[in-house]
Amino acid sequence: MRNPFRPTFGASPYHWAGRSVVLEEFARGLDGYPGEPSRSMVIDGARGIGKTVLLTELEDIAAQHGWIVLRATGREDSVRTLIDTTIPAKIAELAPPAGRAVTAVQFSGFRVDTELLDVPSPTPTLGTRMRDLLGLLRGTGVLITVDEVQDADPDNLSEIALTHQDLIRDEQHVALVMAGLTHGINRLLDLPGTTFLRRARRFELGPLTDDDARAIITATAAKGKPIDADAADLAVEIARGYPYLVQLVGYLAWNRAGSRITRADVEAVCAEAVQTMGSQVHAPSLKGVPPAQMAYLRAMADLIGDAADVSSSDVAERVGKKPNEATDTRGKLLDRGLIEAPAWGRVSFTLPYLAEFLRSDNRTTRVS
Ligand SMILES: Nc1ncnc2c1ncn2[C@@H]1O[C@H](COP(=O)(O)OP(=O)(O)O)[C@@H](O)[C@H]1O
Ligand SMILES: [Mg+2]
Structure with a gap:
C-alpha cells in the first residue's frame, strides 16, 4: 500500500x-x-x-x-x-x-x-x-x-x-x-x-491550528492505516502546526506501523522527524545568515530552554551588547522571518525545533 x-x-x-x-x-x-x-x-x-x-x-x-x-x-x-x-x-x-x-x-x-x-x-x-x-x-x-x-x-x-x-x-x-x-x-x-x-x-502563513493538523493526519492515515486517537494527539503535539512536519511525522509513522498507526509508532519516529527537519528546513534557513545574527540566535537558543519566548534584553546581554545596540540585529532577524516578537520586549523562534537545532550546534547526520 x-x-x-x-x-x-x-x-x-x-x-x-x-x-x-x-x-x-x-x-x-x-x-x-x-x-x-x-x-x-x-x-x-x-x-x-x-x-x-x-x-x-x-x-x-x-x-x-x-x-x-x-x-x-x-x-x-x-x-x-x-x-x-x-x-x-x-x-x-x-x-x-x-x-x-x-x-x-x-x-x-x-x-x-x-x-x-x-x-x-x-x-x-x-x-x-x-x-x-x-x-x-x-x-x-x-x-x-x-x-x-x-x-x-x-x-x-x-x-x-x-x-x-x-x-x-x-x-x-x-x-x-x-x-x-x-x-x-x-x-x-x-x-x-x-x-x-x-x-x-x-x-x-503561520502554523496550522491543532484541529487542522489533526484533520490532515487522521484523514490521510484513514487512506489505509487508520491512526489511533492518542497517536494522532501525539503527532499533532510533535508537529506544532507546521505543515511539513505534519506530513513527515505521518509518513514515518505510516512506514513503521502495522495495519494501524499506534502511539508507539509515533513516539518511535519523533527523533527522526525532528532530525530530518534539521537538514531539510533549519540548515537551509540559516544559510547566509551573518555571524552577528547567528550569535543572537544561539544566545536565544541557550536562554529560551523549553519556554515559548525569551526577553530580548537578556539576549542582548548574553551577546555582550546593550539592548539598544542589539536592536538592529533583532530587526534583521525579524525581517528574515526567523524570529518573532510575540509581546513587547520578547522574542521567539518562528520555526519549531530551531532552538534544539542551534543548541546541537547544527550537527546534522551526514550520510554519504
Ligand atoms: N494546508 C495544508 N494541508 C496539508 N498539507 C500541507 C498544507 N500546507 C502545506 N502542506 C504540506 O507541507 C509541506 C510543505 O509545503 P510547501 O508548500 O512545499 O511549503 P513552502 O512552499 O512554504 O516551503 C508539503 O509536504 C505540503 O504537502
Ligand atoms: Mg515552496
Whole structure:
C-alpha cells in the first residue's frame, strides 16, 4: 500500500486543511470586478509552511472559475519565459495557428520575405503578450502566480507588477499572486517598481491550528492505516502546526506501523522527524545568515530552554551588547522571518525545533 503522506516540498497533500480565509477571499475576488483588491495577493512565510501548495490551490480555484493560469517562478527569468514560452503556448491552445496557410505564405517566394524584413515586427513585451491572450477570452481572466520571489531578479518582478497594474487600469480581468520567504518578500515590496504591490492583500502563513493538523493526519492515515486517537494527539503535539512536519511525522509513522498507526509508532519516529527537519528546513534557513545574527540566535537558543519566548534584553546581554545596540540585529532577524516578537520586549523562534537545532550546534547526520 502506498504511503499517502507527502513530506515533499511543493507536493500537494492528499488531504488539505486550513488557509480557508485566503482560499475564500481569492474565490470571491475572481467573481468580482477588475482591480478587486483580492486579485492581487502576496503570500509569505517560512520554508515548509505551505506557500507553494497554497499557490497550487489558488490555481485550481482559478481554473475552476474558467480562468487561464500562468505559472512562473523567481528561480528563472520569469518575464522571458512568460513572453517566449508560457503565454504563446496558451495562445496556441486557445487559437491554434492555421498551419497550412502559414506554410503556403512561406513558400510563396522572396518578395514577401524582403517586405517582411523592411517592416520589423514590434518586440513583444509582457504587456502585449498578455493583451493578445486576454483578447481571446470572454468573461474570464488570467491568473499569474510567481513562486520563490525571494530568488527573483528585481527587474523581473517590477515588470510583472507594472504590467499587472497597467492591465487593471484598462479594466482587464487579471490576477497576480506572489509567494516567497518573508525576507525576500520584504525586499520585494521595497523595490521602486513594486510600490503597487504594497496595496496587495498580504497573508503571512503561520502554523496550522491543532484541529487542522489533526484533520490532515487522521484523514490521510484513514487512506489505509487508520491512526489511533492518542497517536494522532501525539503527532499533532510533535508537529506544532507546521505543515511539513505534519506530513513527515505521518509518513514515518505510516512506514513503521502495522495495519494501524499506534502511539508507539509515533513516539518511535519523533527523533527522526525532528532530525530530518534539521537538514531539510533549519540548515537551509540559516544559510547566509551573518555571524552577528547567528550569535543572537544561539544566545536565544541557550536562554529560551523549553519556554515559548525569551526577553530580548537578556539576549542582548548574553551577546555582550546593550539592548539598544542589539536592536538592529533583532530587526534583521525579524525581517528574515526567523524570529518573532510575540509581546513587547520578547522574542521567539518562528520555526519549531530551531532552538534544539542551534543548541546541537547544527550537527546534522551526514550520510554519504
Ligand atoms: N494546508 C495544508 N494541508 C496539508 N498539507 C500541507 C498544507 N500546507 C502545506 N502542506 C504540506 O507541507 C509541506 C510543505 O509545503 P510547501 O508548500 O512545499 O511549503 P513552502 O512552499 O512554504 O516551503 C508539503 O509536504 C505540503 O504537502
Ligand atoms: Mg515552496
